Amino acid sequence: MTPYQRTQLLQTRRHFLAKGSHLLGTAALASLASPLITSQNAFAANSGEVPLHFAPRAKRVIYLHMVGGPSQMDLFDYKPAMQAMFDKDLPESIRQGQRLTTMTSGQSRFPIAPSKYAFKQYGECGMWMNAELLPYLSKKADEICWMRSLHTEAINHEPAIAAMQTGNQITGRPCLGSWASYGLGSMNENLPSFVVLVATPKNREQEQAISSRLWSSGYLPGEHAGVSFRSSGDPILYINNPPGVPDGVRRRTIDGLNTLNQLNYDAIGDPETHTRIQQYEMAFRMQASVPELTDIRTETQATFDLYGEDAKKPGSFANSVLMARRLAERGVRFVQIYHNNWDHHSNVAGRMPDQCKDVDQPCAALLDDLRQRGMLDDTLVIWGGEFGRTIYTQGKLSKENYGRDHHPRCFTMWMAGGGSRPGQIYGETDDFSYNIVRDPLHIRDFHATVLNLLGYDHERLSYKHQGLDQKLTGVEPAHVVNDLMA
Structure with missing residues (x-):
């Protein structure tokens, strides 16, 4: 059992409920408000991690x-x-x-x-x-x-x-x-x-x-x-x-590394591992x-x-x-x-x-x-x-x-x-x-x-x-x- 899994098992019912305390209300509000959000706040959609606060x-x-x-x-x-x-x-x-x-x-x-x-x-x-x-x-x-x-x-x-x-x-x-x-x-x-x-x-x-x-x-x-x-x-x-390494070989190498990193990320949840996966992919596209x-x-x-x-x-x-x-x-x-x-x-x-x-x-x-x-x-x-x-x-x-x-x-x-x-x-x-x-x-x-x-x-x-x-x-x-x- 990984340290991350042990941490999850040690969580109390209070911790679990606190995490989802507003889930149902938020989901209901989102379903009611989505047409308004779509029409008035289209600028909020971007590819980043934080929606825009205003235009x-x-x-x-x-x-x-x-x-x-x-x-x-x-x-x-x-x-x-x-x-x-x-x-x-x-x-x-x-x-x-x-x-x-x-x-x-x-x-x-x-x-x-x-x-x-x-x-x-x-x-x-x-x-x-x-x-x-x-x-x-x-x-x-x-x-x-x-x-x-x-x-x-x-x-x-x-x-x-x-x-x-x-x-x-x-x-x-x-x-x-x-x-x-x-x-x-x-x-x-x-x-x-x-x-x-x-x-x-x-x-x-x-x-x-x-x-x-x-x-x-x-x-x-x-x-x-x-x-x-x-x-x-x-x-x-x-x-x-590197000399002698075609794109196909590099692609397969990155795929293998990403698979290993994903396994590690699924087990531990370290955000730096997720960053590494993204950096390998970005480097290949660049x-x-x-x-x-x-x-x-x-x-x-x-x-x-x-x-x-x-x-x-x-x-x-x-x-x-x-x-x-x-x-x-x-x-x-x-x-x-x-x-x-x-x-x-x-x-x-x-x-x-x-x-x-x-x-x-x-x-x-x-x-x-x-x-x-x-x-x-x-x-x-x-x-x-x-x-x-x-x-x-x-x-x-x-x-x-x-x-x-x-x-x-x-x-x-x-x-x-x-x-x-x-x-x-x-x-x-x-x-x-x-x-x-x-x-x-x-x-x-x-x-x-x-x-x-x-x-x-x-x-x-x-x-x-x-x-x-x-x-x-x-x-x-x-x-x-x-x-x-x-």
Whole structure:
């Protein structure tokens, strides 16, 4: 007798009745209500594990994460008053005893470093943007929902990225992509519902370590973890048959493994065994779908011109964004792209142009490409990092160059398409881009809003784990921000 069978025999009558306490009533209610449900809530049918709570505005997400924390005051948060305060110390009334990283906590001074870049207002919304480094994205000002008041408690990269991706500074929780996969499922049985691409920046001066724990499914079933596509060699390890092994042999091998795993699952009931069966099947189906997906030679020259010359280079940000569009087009629910080297502790003048050149044209192209294909209205594009940067310099200061430390109190992100409100500028910071003075937006609120756009109430999208109904937004208050939605 197996441990699982012994557990079943030890159940009391009370346990048994508690499990089915509402079965008959639920069945009767379902039979009476089914016509109403079918007619009014057709949107609730999806291939995931959780019915939609209301009609979604977005069917899929492309999330562009800038690893390291982009400098908001050098890109999107214009602070002209700082020009007159060059090299003056940041007032204590502004810093307010904020916790600092060990990289600047020992400094005797906190000299203000105004942005060296010129800014202009763009679009009818009047968004101030870096006029030198963002020539393509600046033309999309009225198509983008700007969020200038994001904030978080995390001050170092590892906990900050974990918080931004999973809602918690402690690693091991499911990330946003896994929650989307868990709820929505896939629109293509031959591809994963959640795919991760790690783009290689041109400038590799100071990259942060990133790993698969950021796209882990945590306590959710394993099939909702992100599947990482590689930029060289086989897109996925072992996707192709070994030499001398035809498809028929591999099919029979998988069938045999699945039979053994099913026997084990029937006896023990371990959900990880069920996940393994699904992963073997998905891997076999992907043998046919992935080669076609990754063959970008089918794209037109006009598309390559749109994304830029790097679009043909495997592993580049432009190539990754083009691949994200192809994945979304084929039914992948959530595509996560990581672009590294935004940790500007020094040499902002030397590195920011490279970083912006990497992402500016491809990001603008993605919006155009999705719109041309009729996909932008139901594809949510997200851009941002894990925190912002300080107005004061780290290390040596000159008018031509400077560095900036981590800053969690305020930073800028943007969204486009997928039901977000175009031309919205949400939130405002003080003259130092240090504290929020209007409409603070915690990352929990951001997560709640994204889930809302996907058709889910963040309070109700949960998973039972360790006796608790676990949620992306955790137990702290989180609010959907209606001003961010069209």
